[in-house]
Amino acid sequence: MSKYAFGVDIGGTSVKMGLFDEAGNVLDKWEIPTVKDNKGSAILPDVAKSLLARMKEKGIREEELMGVGVGAPGPMDDQGTLLSGAVNLGWEPFNIPEKLGAYIKVPIKAANDANAAALGEMWQGGGKGYDSLVAVTLGTGVGGGVVVKGKILVGADGAGGEIGHVHIEDEETECCNCGNKGCLEQYTSATGIVRLAERYLAQTDVPSVLRDKRVSAKTVFDAVKAQDAAAMEIAGQFGDYLGKGLAMVSGVINPEIFVIGGGVSKAGEILLSYIEPYFRKYAFGKCKETKFALAQLGNDAGIYGAAALILL
């Protein structure tokens, strides 16, 4: 009897869903809109309805389904209980497996979406073959997920892997979104890279293609690829901050590999060439050889990781 699992990734705009076989192949994927009205009370019923319809369509019986894994935003404990709700969805704190289980009678597990994405990358993405990794998502902010021996490290308050808010710079004068000053996110997120670039361009006269246009993380790394001296200097600052931050992370949990994802990682391998040397400069002895890879699953990491909650 073949066995299946669903991976569900609930976002503020849409819910992504995937049907997986036991070996981790995605057999089908689709999405539905996230209906946030009435404190998001329709979201889980909508998910269940969509999953049950897909089962009917594919002729999958409940006893063939190993379970449903769910990733959702917001800090969550390892039982899938939201610790302080999910602001983006309008959700108050509750236990996701329990609530979804009212509509679909199979084993259900849930995890924070960033943590699930880390697990997904370990299972079928950039961290395949490893069982302890730190996934770093360089997007609008900087997120992270820690997996140790194949299990998500949730943390006492669901704040495990919140590496975007590791303190990295004593001299910062502007506040991070979190209220602190000098967080890793302020220098290594897409917006952080723009900040670094704007500061550098304002403080120097170095000629640069970046002076002619609106600066983004993409234009910075495109300019790096074109050997633009200013862009290379800015990328070096980015790499110093991120390498230093990840060296700290490695001194605490000593993962096998760092998997770098998020929009900024679209720059490709050149990004790693700006992180790894700084990482090795700051890392403790035996951690210096920790591996680095780019994330491979993109926006599908969440559904893979959610399915992995069931299949791993």
Next chain:
Amino acid sequence: MSKYAFGVDIGGTSVKMGLFDEAGNVLDKWEIPTVKDNKGSAILPDVAKSLLARMKEKGIREEELMGVGVGAPGPMDDQGTLLSGAVNLGWEPFNIPEKLGAYIKVPIKAANDANAAALGEMWQGGGKGYDSLVAVTLGTGVGGGVVVKGKILVGADGAGGEIGHVHIEDEETECCNCGNKGCLEQYTSATGIVRLAERYLAQTDVPSVLRDKRVSAKTVFDAVKAQDAAAMEIAGQFGDYLGKGLAMVSGVINPEIFVIGGGVSKAGEILLSYIEPYFRKYAFGKCKETKFALAQLGNDAGIYGAAALILL
């Protein structure tokens, strides 16, 4: 039938041993000298001999013994295999449970001594009642041990919890013992505190009782207790560094509690009053309320933790 476990803590000078009941009470403890000749080849046979003699003396049969836990220096994987030997003991890499098991036929587990001590503090010491903690040992160096959900976080290279070598200061000009510059250990170990004090006293004219004598971590905190302004400033620098370092740690693994031990912690609660405010300054939102406690088991943490490998 009552059940027992032995906890064995192998150090460079002596091997500490304890007999524990299932509830975690220590019924007996003693030590034997560590014989390091011939690459330390006598150490494990000596341990076995001593344990078997104690069993005979107490009338404990092998079937009443749940096992023997061993803590030893050097990076170790979670199977108790030394990854690069134990320099202090003259040991090459080998699997401790396998080798000790040749002499005593009960279940055996082994862990790095600092990690075992962290587990001991969780089980019966300053972290009792919690199941995820970071133990910080402020001694000649700064060591650490991370316990997540009751399990030691070993790390890919046995470097989990090596928080003494987290990078904390960009401006440092002197090298740490590890070869890097600006490690947490350079400011928060007993010797690090002396360095901070000597720098501060050389750079200022602030009158201080510390100017009249040989400075140590103890004299600094004794002077703090006597409201010596210079000592309080130095303690503030120490607290800023350690609070910042532990805030980083909490951003990565978000433990329930930090347990502070080692020689420096003999200063008592006043030490925590210099760490916690800085920790809260730098920590990420929900981590700010992480608890702090002093270690309680002193030099016995190792035997407690070793026994916990078996009894927990």
